[in-house]
Amino acid sequence: xxxxxxxxxxxxxxxxxxxxVAAASxxxxxxxxxxxxxxxxxxxxxLVGCGGRGAGAxxxxxxxxxxxxxxxxxxxxxARRLRDSYNNLRRMRGEQVDVPVERQFIGFDGYRKAxxxxxxxxxxxxxxxxxxxxxxxxxAIEKGINVFMEKPVTVDGPxxxxxxxxAQASVNKNLKAGVGxxxxxxxxxxxxxxxxxxxxxxxxxxxxxxxxxxxxxxxGPKPDRLSELLHQIRSFHSFLWASGGCFSDYYxxxxxxxxxxxxxxxxxxxxxxGRHFRGDSVDQNFDNYSVEYTYPDGTKLFYDGRNMDGCESxxxxxxxxxxxxxxxxxxxxxxxxxxxxxDQKMDRQNLIWRFPQPxxxxxxxxxxxxxxxxxxxxxxxxVQRGAIASLVTSMGRMAAHTGNVVTYDQMLNCPxxxxxxxDKLTMExxxxxxxxxxxxxxxxxxxxxxxxxxxxxx
Numbered sequence: 001x002x003x004x005x006x007x008x009x010x011x012x013x014x015x016x017x018x019x020x021v022a023a024a025s026x027x028x029x030x031x032x033x034x035x036x037x038x039x040x041x042x043x044x045x046x047l048v049g050c051g052g053r054g055a056g057a058x059x060x061x062x063x064x065x066x067x068x069x070x071x072x073x074x075x076x077x078x079a080r081r082l083r084d085s086y087n088n089l090r091r092m093r094g095e096q097v098d099v100p101v102e103r104q105f106i107g108f109d110g111y112r113k114a115x116x117x118x119x120x121x122x123x124x125x126x127x128x129x130x131x132x133x134x135x136x137x138x139x140a141i142e143k144g145i146n147v148f149m150e151k152p153v154t155v156d157g158p159x160x161x162x163x164x165x166x167a168q169a170s171v172n173k174n175l176k177a178g179v180g181x182x183x184x185x186x187x188x189x190x191x192x193x194x195x196x197x198x199x200x201x202x203x204x205x206x207x208x209x210x211x212x213x214x215x216x217x218x219x220g221p222k223p224d225r226l227s228e229l230l231h232q233i234r235s236f237h238s239f240l241w242a243s244g245g246c247f248s249d250y251y252x253x254x255x256x257x258x259x260x261x262x263x264x265x266x267x268x269x270x271x272x273x274g275r276h277f278r279g280d281s282v283d284q285n286f287d288n289y290s291v292e293y294t295y296p297d298g299t300k301l302f303y304d305g306r307n308m309d310g311c312e313s314x315x316x317x318x319x320x321x322x323x324x325x326x327x328x329x330x331x332x333x334x335x336x337x338x339x340x341x342x343d344q345k346m347d348r349q350n351l352i353w354r355f356p357q358p359x360x361x362x363x364x365x366x367x368x369x370x371x372x373x374x375x376x377x378x379x380x381x382x383v384q385r386g387a388i389a390s391l392v393t394s395m396g397r398m399a400a401h402t403g404n405v406v407t408y409d410q411m412l413n414c415p416x417x418x419x420x421x422x423d424k425l426t427m428e429x430x431x432x433x434x435x436x437x438x439x440x441x442x443x444x445x446x447x448x449x450x451x452x453x454x455x456x457x458x
Contacts, residue, residue, distance in 0.1 A: 043374065044122040046073040046114040048136055050085035053150050054127020057180070060363045061125075061148075062093050066371040070096055073103040073117035075110030077233060077427070082106065108425050111136045120144035121374065129236035129243050130155055130390070131432075134162045135423045137383070141170050146374055148367070150180040152252050152390035153383065155244035157414035160391045167383035174377075178370040179386030183257045183333060185369055186362040188355030192326060192338040196261055200340050200352060201321030204262055204299060209254040209317035209329070212306035217246035218281035221439040229431040238283030239441070240453060241418035241432045245285045247397040248390065251305050254317045255293070255396070256389040257328050258301050261319050266293035266301065266392050267408045273400035275443065277308060282440050284454060291396040303396065320344065324352065335359040401453040403446030416452040 045061060047054050058071055071089065076082040082104055090097045105113040111132075115124050126136050126149040133153045140147050147170070154160040170177055183189055196204065217237035222228055236242035243249050259265050273286040287308050293301040317328035325344055330337040339354035341347070373380030395411040419432035434457055435441050442454040449455055 040068070042068040042070055043371065044118050045069060045071045046075070046118050046122070046124045047071060047085075047127065048075045048111045048114055048124060049127030049129075049132075049150075050074055050076040050078075050082045051127060053180070054125055055085045055089060056363070057125050057127060057148060057150070057367075058089055058097075059092065060361075061123075061367045061371070062096055063361075064364045064368040064371070066368060067375065069371070070098050072098055073105070073114040074099050075105040075107075075114040077106065077108060077110070077230065079106050107427060108429075112139055115139060115143050115145055118143070118145050121146065123148060123370075123374070126150065129233060130248070131159075131236075131242045131419050131422050134159055134166060137163070137166050137170070141166060141173060141175065144173060144175070146176040146370075147383075148178045148180070148370060149383070149386070151386060152244055152248045152393060153179060153386045154390040154394070155240065155242075155248060156394060156416060156418050157391070157412050158417035158420075160387050160394075160412060163387040163390075164384060167381065167387060170383060171381050176370060176373045176378075176380045177383045178366055178380070179382040180366070181253065181256050181382070181386060181389060182362040182366045183253055183329075183336075184260060184362075184382075185365040186334065186336055186359070187365070188336045188338040188359055189257065189260075189328065189362075191355060192328065192336075192340070193261055195340060195353065196319060196321070196326055197263070200324070201319065201326050202323030204319050204321050206299065206320045207258045207262060207301040207318065208303070208320075209258055209301070210304050210314040211250055211254060212304065212312060212314045214307070214309045214313075215277075215287075216250075216307045217283055217285050218278060219283050220280055221282055222435070227427075227431075228435065229425065229429055230427075232431050232433060235283070238281075238285065239433055240284050241422075244390075244394055244397060245283075246307055247285070247289055247305065247400070248393050251289075251303065251396075252389055252393040253333060254329065255301070255303060255393050258317055258319070259295075259389070259392070261326070261328055262295055262299065262301070264295045264297070264299075265388055265408070266395065267296050268294040268405060269392075269396040269399040269407075270405045271396055271400035272403075273446075282435070284441055284443055286400065286444070289396070289400050291399060293392070293396060324350070334362055398453055401444035401446060402450050404450055414451070 123146045124140050130152045154163050219235040219238040222231040232239045271291040273289040276287045288306040291303045315332050319326040324342045326340045340352040341350040342352050343350040395406050399406040436457055444453050
């Protein structure tokens with residue numbers, strides 16, 4: 001897949017120099033914001049992207065031991081989505097949700113208006129499709145606002161390079177930034193990580209993970225009432241430019257948690273995948289994916305994902321060691337029910353340790369950690385790690401979609417930016433991806449397209 005690496009940049013060299021562009025542009029003012037709450041000790045929140053996960057992040061923030069918080073602004077491109085989200089949050093959280101109509105913003109510039117309602121040191125929640133993440137994060141840095149952003153944070157090489165630069169810029173401004181890879185905040189997984197590091201299961205020799213469920217991320221032809229742009233944003237899991245597809249949005253968690261237990265990031269991916277029973281769906285996803293990730297020392301992570309009805313379901317992750325096995329995820333993100341065994345067979349008599357139940361929610365714990373860092377001015381910034389996790393996830397996706405081995409550096413330097421004008425979109429804009437005369441969109445063609453995951457229609 002040599003076509004990808006047109007301008008070679010190694011991971012080490014890139015991270016060494018990251019931040020220069022953003023530091024020159026975003027940080028021109030050179031002002032370090034206060035990182036504590038207002039005099040009344042209330043931290044204000046703004047929600048940009050009012051879908052289920054964005055609204056869920058607001059509830060998670062309010063559910064923790066975080067001191068006084070108040071939601072004061074909301075933004076989305078869909079008026080009904082914002083209205084429904086506001087009504088539900090107001091019903092659940094009462095006066096903690098203080099968002100009158102004049103602080104409810106509709107449109108692609110709504111993120112600016114919502115963040116303009118905050119003071120330096122407050123928090124914006126970025127819950128939009130990840131294609132917009134770097135755009136919104138750049139404005140938060142300019143405003144001196146702390147951030148909680150959902151994962152993934154990038155979908156391709158060019159946006160990852162932008163996000164890594166912005167990550168360093170946010171560190172330079174002492175901003176606190178959380179990324180929604182909440183498993184890193186799970187108490188059980190944290191203890192499991194310590195036990196693996198201490199040698200409880202020996203040296204890790206392989207990892208494997210599965211997320212196999214029913215049909216998902218499928219979408220039919222565009223309805224007449226919606227523009228093509230809004231159709232793709234509403235169904236963002238179906239379009240690679242918007243989300244990285246089901247692969248990036250669904251599978252990043254387990255790829256991240258396995259890499260955490262390994263204390264390394266994959267440097268290479270080879271994969272297969274196929275599209276079989278999507279029916280009349282015009283999305284860009286495959287029905288199944290199987291990826292072999294390789295870590296720097298040669299250890300493998302085997303990842304299997306499937307989105308097909310009527311098949312076996314599984315949602316789990318494992319680390320195999322020379323002396324035993326660790327369960328990283330058992331049947332979902334939470335509860336993890338993590339445990340270790342003294343043998344490769346997970347028999348009760350071989351059990352070494354298990355985390356006690358019930359477990360605290362990592363969705364709430366990640367907010368407690370972020371707000372604690374803000375109130376006590378502790379170093380806290382997860383964006384670089386989130387960008388790398390997003391990149392290695394995209395690496396596996398691209399390997400399946402092209403039918404070629406893809407390395408870390410090839411993915412980082414891939415020139416194909418899927419939505420290069422995303423920062424300039426308006427309600428009247430054409431979509432970054434256009435359909436053909438039958439309303440169908442370009443699909444991956446393994447073995448045919450080798451330097452990109454799909455070819456835009458002329």
